[in-house]
Amino acid sequence: MAFSHLSHVECPRCGLTHxxxxxxxxxxxxxxxxxRYDLAGVEKPDGPNSLWRYHQVLPVRDPDTVxxxxxxxxxxxxxxxxxxxxxxxxxxxxxxxxxxxxxxxKARGAAVGVARALELGVRGIAMPTNGNAGAAWALxxxxxxxxxxxxxxxxxxxxxxEEVEISGGELVLVDGVISDAGKVIAExxxxxDLFDASTLKxxxxxxxxxxxxxxxxxxxxWRSPDVIVYPTGGGVGLIGIHKALLEMRELGWVTGxxxxxxxxxxxxxxxxxxxxxxxxxxxxxxxxxxTIAFGITVPKPIGDFLILDALRETGGTAVAVDxxxxxxxxxxxxxxxxxxxxPEGAATISAVRTLRKDGWIADGEEVVVxxxxxxxxxxxxxx
Amino acid sequence: MAFSHLSHVECPRCGLTHxxxxxxxxxxxxxxxxxRYDLAGVEKPDGPNSLWRYHQVLPVRDPDTVxxxxxxxxxxxxxxxxxxxxxxxxxxxxxxxxxxxxxxxKARGAAVGVARALELGVRGIAMPTNGNAGAAWALxxxxxxxxxxxxxxxxxxxxxxEEVEISGGELVLVDGVISDAGKVIAExxxxxDLFDASTLKxxxxxxxxxxxxxxxxxxxxWRSPDVIVYPTGGGVGLIGIHKALLEMRELGWVTGxxxxxxxxxxxxxxxxxxxxxxxxxxxxxxxxxxTIAFGITVPKPIGDFLILDALRETGGTAVAVDxxxxxxxxxxxxxxxxxxxxPEGAATISAVRTLRKDGWIADGEEVVVxxxxxxxxxxxxxx
Numbered sequence: 001m002a003f004s005h006l007s008h009v010e011c012p013r014c015g016l017t018h019x020x021x022x023x024x025x026x027x028x029x030x031x032x033x034x035x036r037y038d039l040a041g042v043e044k045p046d047g048p049n050s051l052w053r054y055h056q057v058l059p060v061r062d063p064d065t066v067x068x069x070x071x072x073x074x075x076x077x078x079x080x081x082x083x084x085x086x087x088x089x090x091x092x093x094x095x096x097x098x099x100x101x102x103x104x105x106k107a108r109g110a111a112v113g114v115a116r117a118l119e120l121g122v123r124g125i126a127m128p129t130n131g132n133a134g135a136a137w138a139l140x141x142x143x144x145x146x147x148x149x150x151x152x153x154x155x156x157x158x159x160x161x162e163e164v165e166i167s168g169g170e171l172v173l174v175d176g177v178i179s180d181a182g183k184v185i186a187e188x189x190x191x192x193d194l195f196d197a198s199t200l201k202x203x204x205x206x207x208x209x210x211x212x213x214x215x216x217x218x219x220x221x222w223r224s225p226d227v228i229v230y231p232t233g234g235g236v237g238l239i240g241i242h243k244a245l246l247e248m249r250e251l252g253w254v255t256g257x258x259x260x261x262x263x264x265x266x267x268x269x270x271x272x273x274x275x276x277x278x279x280x281x282x283x284x285x286x287x288x289x290x291t292i293a294f295g296i297t298v299p300k301p302i303g304d305f306l307i308l309d310a311l312r313e314t315g316g317t318a319v320a321v322d323x324x325x326x327x328x329x330x331x332x333x334x335x336x337x338x339x340x341x342x343p344e345g346a347a348t349i350s351a352v353r354t355l356r357k358d359g360w361i362a363d364g365e366e367v368v369v370x371x372x373x374x375x376x377x378x379x380x381x382x383x
Numbered sequence: 384m385a386f387s388h389l390s391h392v393e394c395p396r397c398g399l400t401h402x403x404x405x406x407x408x409x410x411x412x413x414x415x416x417x418x419r420y421d422l423a424g425v426e427k428p429d430g431p432n433s434l435w436r437y438h439q440v441l442p443v444r445d446p447d448t449v450x451x452x453x454x455x456x457x458x459x460x461x462x463x464x465x466x467x468x469x470x471x472x473x474x475x476x477x478x479x480x481x482x483x484x485x486x487x488x489k490a491r492g493a494a495v496g497v498a499r500a501l502e503l504g505v506r507g508i509a510m511p512t513n514g515n516a517g518a519a520w521a522l523x524x525x526x527x528x529x530x531x532x533x534x535x536x537x538x539x540x541x542x543x544x545e546e547v548e549i550s551g552g553e554l555v556l557v558d559g560v561i562s563d564a565g566k567v568i569a570e571x572x573x574x575x576d577l578f579d580a581s582t583l584k585x586x587x588x589x590x591x592x593x594x595x596x597x598x599x600x601x602x603x604x605w606r607s608p609d610v611i612v613y614p615t616g617g618g619v620g621l622i623g624i625h626k627a628l629l630e631m632r633e634l635g636w637v638t639g640x641x642x643x644x645x646x647x648x649x650x651x652x653x654x655x656x657x658x659x660x661x662x663x664x665x666x667x668x669x670x671x672x673x674t675i676a677f678g679i680t681v682p683k684p685i686g687d688f689l690i691l692d693a694l695r696e697t698g699g700t701a702v703a704v705d706x707x708x709x710x711x712x713x714x715x716x717x718x719x720x721x722x723x724x725x726p727e728g729a730a731t732i733s734a735v736r737t738l739r740k741d742g743w744i745a746d747g748e749e750v751v752v753x754x755x756x757x758x759x760x761x762x763x764x765x766x
Contacts, residue, residue, distance in 0.1 A: 077455020
């Protein structure tokens with residue numbers, strides 16, 4: 001039984017297939033690429049208590065690579081938000097992605113992306129980030145013995161800068177937003193032996209993030225909830241969860257309707273909401289993007305068409321919420337549930353309130369929200 | 384099969400037994416109390432992926448209480464620090480206690496302590512803290528619908544203050560150290576309907592923390608490592624691990640020699656090291672306590688005699704390390720292993736270096752260090 005059932009890499013836009021055992025970035029058509037597996041013979045997991053229990057549907061071929069790179073990431077708890085759920089007349093479950101190394105769900109993508117890159121001979125990675133992804137990739141790169149160059153907006157959370165610095169990675173602070181940081185990285189890639197690990201510009205970060213979808217189904221006893229609500233910046237987690245759901249349906253691990261996927265954005269940066277509402281297939285660049293939920297300040301996600309597909313194919317939707325409401329829900333959730341959400345996580349609670357009010361979420365439905373990071377990463381945000 | 388096998392509560396100093404189903408603080412002789420179980424019939428765990436898998440040897444009697452209070456705490460990964468271990472000629476494993484709600488191992492004690500207090504009718508708790516314990520108890524108390532009054536030194540980490548505030552708990556900032564905060568709480572307890580949840584002044588916080596010991600043994604395939612190294616302030620974790628080892632030996636889950644337990648302190652506050660070296664049975668108050676590893680700034684732990692017993696009974700030792708070395712090892716571990724330790728966790732690496740150098744840890748031994756919290760809780764500590 002192969003440790004990984006990875007078969008090839010495929011373009012979701014033009015359909016071209018690529019050899020999975022070469023180093024890949026975007027398709028020749030410019031689209032992000034997706035990993036495909038030979039799903040025949042893949043068995044339900046009974047392995048370690050981490051995302052690596054799903055190793056057969058992950059791209060890393062050698063268990064020794066996993067042993068070298070993993071820090072025990074994944075299998076985060078699904079916490080019942082009893083009081084909030086009860087007051088809204090629903091079952092409300094929160095997947096706590098703060099409980100992974102580096103304190104954000106970005107660790108999933110970094111663990112799998114770095115491990116696969118190591119296997120394919122990469123010796124250094126580079127990427128732009130809003131903070132958490134860069135922090136995670138810098139630390140996992142250090143563990144793998146790789147160099148890292150991480151560019152982030154000067155306003156990114158202090159601790160994420162320090163995570164890059166303490167890892168020995170090269171930190172580049174940029175005046176502007178993540179797309180400006182992307183320009184800096186693009187320049188560096190031209191002249192240096194660095195692998196481009198930017199969001200969706202390599203095919204394996206998303207494979208790590210899709211494990212959130214596998215875990216939700218397994219933790220519910222191999223079934224889907226009615227709705228999954230995800231704070232959406234680059235949207236890799238949402239695309240990944242959608243991919244996991246499709247794979248699990250093909251595997252026969254879940255049956256019936258897919259859960260409706262919901263993308264939550266801040267009203268200060270809502271390109272996906274705007275595109276979804278207007279029926280567009282891609283997003284337009286959001287000018288003057290700004291929100292307290294810093295992690296989702298992405299003016300024009302490269303995977304916009306994949307995010308919009310995921311929402312539409314599952315009968316989902318997109319919602320924008322105000323910063324003021326986000327902070328109110330962060331505090332309310334701590335007082336009522338004892339859970340200290342990150343701002344992006346709190347935005348999902350605000351979105352659930354909106355969707356329940358207007359009836360989009362029905363009475364008695366089961367809703368899973370993703371808290372994408374630990375509230376403790378952001379001291380001072382409420383002051 | 385009873386969910387909990389709790390039988391009674393016992394004084395480790397005078398031997399008096401107490402009814403476990405009444406609300407208890409210290410023994411009438413002034414000693415901390417320990418929970419005792421009817422170990423006959425207790426089975427190896429196969430329950431949920433949290434510390435509650437050990438529910439038979441935990442004090443909470445009703446699974447519904449667990450469902451109400453738990454946030455999925457426990458079963459943290461044991462991460463191999465390959466490079467550091469190799470350079471020292473040992474197997475070095477780090478238990479990552481940053482990966483629990485509130486980002487520190489204090490969540491274990493809070494989850495079990497609050498759940499048991501809830502079951503016994505408590506409606507509000509009060510305690511002094513160096514930050515992390517108070518943060519954890521305030522958030523778990525909020526989840527349980529309890530009031531909390533938390534006193535901490537003004538210098539305590541910013542984010543721990545904010546955790547108390549956002550939980551709706553009452554935060555009292557004190558000029559001084561944790562013993563000064565203790566005086567403030569003692570005054571409040573005289574006039575208000577609050578349960579004293581100070582370190583070791585109720586018997587169940589330690590029960591939550593002992594699960595670190597159970598997990599280490601289970602994660603190693605039901606055996607003990609050679610050495611367990613613990614950053615020691617109040618020392619509840621160390622006493623708890625010792626208690627777990629003794630229980631597991633009685634249960635037949637581990638056999639042979641107990642691991643040697645090591646208490647690590649900062650040279651800026653080392654009352655246990657001083658007492659251990661002088662052969663004393665209790666510690667003296669450490670004047671002008673000060674260290675960058677804020678969590679272990681405890682000038683005179685109430686459980687001093689239990690800590691010293693645990694060290695001596697297991698053939699262990701106590702080591703003091705300098706702040707400068709702690710910061711160097713924090714950075715070195717991030718660069719080499721990708722792991723961002725908290726200062727208290729980094730202190731254990733410094734201690735292992737010292738003990739390896741002087742031969743106390745032998746070539747090829749297996750050493751488990753406890754990283755008691757997430758490095759991300761302390762932005763700016765390195766600046």
